[in-house]
Amino acid sequence: MGSILPSRLRAKENLRNMVSETALSRNGLVWPFFVKAEGRPEEVHGKGITRVPLGEVEAFVEPLYELGLKSALLFGVPQRKDGAGSGAFDGPVQSAIARLKRCFPGLNVITDVCLCQYTDHGHCGVVEDGRINRGKTLEALSKVAVSHAEAGADVVAPSAMADGQVGALRRALDAAGFEGTCIMAYSAKYASTLYAPFREAAGSSPAFGDRAAYQMDFRNSREGILEGELDLAEGADILMVKPAMPYLDVIKEFRERFTRPIAAYQVSGEYVMIKEYCRATGTDETKVALEMLTCIRRAGANIIMSYFVPEILKTLERWP
Ligand code: PBG
Ligand code: ZN
DSSP: OOOOOGGGGGSSHHHHHHHOOOOOOGGGEEEEEEEESSSOOEEETTTTEEEEEGGGHHHHHHHHHHTTOOEEEEEEEOSOOBTTOGGGSSSHHHHHHHHHHHHOTTSEEEEEEOSTTTBTTOOSSOEETTEEOHHHHHHHHHHHHHHHHHHTOSEEEEOSOOTTHHHHHHHHHHHTTOTTOEEEEEEEEBOOGGGHHHHHHHTOOOSSSOSTTTSBOTTOSHHHHHHHHHHHHHTOSEEEEESOGGGHHHHHHHHHHOOSOEEEEOOHHHHHHHHHHHHHHOOOHHHHHHHHHHHHHHHTOSEEEOTTHHHHHHHHHHOO
């Protein structure tokens, strides 16, 4: 036996590449953005978290599609908000889905299915007597999902954390003839402090209370597994963990336990933390983003949602 020199394989870049275990690929990257009815494009917290007017949605996606964008995740910013979140049934998201599918038939269009962007109280469901009414919430979410499927969405992603939401959506989609529409379940969605920039972009901060009654407790991982098991039983095609970076252990658990594809969402607060870190220290943003996304991939996520996707697509172009 020769001497043990583990650094032998690290001494040259080509050898390092040869033995590397993890790589990002365009196929698994999903870019989230917001669609609004009109006005000018706006960027919350610098470039990256963007509200796009419906009329410019194709022009906005075009350069990224050219760079190899495969999947987009759409959120809506409605013109009006009310108690029932009725703007969710018919608005800029439905129109944007149709326009994107017409212009870029190869793009996977994924939509967030929730009410918090559309309700005047900012909660994810229908509120009655200060509490979420589960039955009415499931009914509303189902209606939203079917409207997205009708517009041409490939995947709907229920994020309201209402018990039974995946099963309700599956039944409603099947009944409406959309057996082929996939469901990506926000299974382990934690009550995180890292959603602030998103809520600013969507104007969706709860007017009273918080989301701890329906989102998960960050002290727990076993609860996340239970949510994953239930979502699977209800017919989820893809299971998601959110946020991503502080929850790599949950991603790894999901990967080991479930044979369905696993998605992880690097949320708006994670994005801004990295941006601010790079600004403060002069570190290259793209390099940090590459490291963080690769680590999320290494933990076991096949699919990654990130506001850094445009940056990453540009570097993948230059990488082997
Ligand atoms: C809607 C939803 C939220 C996010 C995704 N879907 C906000 C929330 O739960 O308050 C957050 C994503 C991000 O921060 O980028 N329920
Ligand atoms: Zn919500």
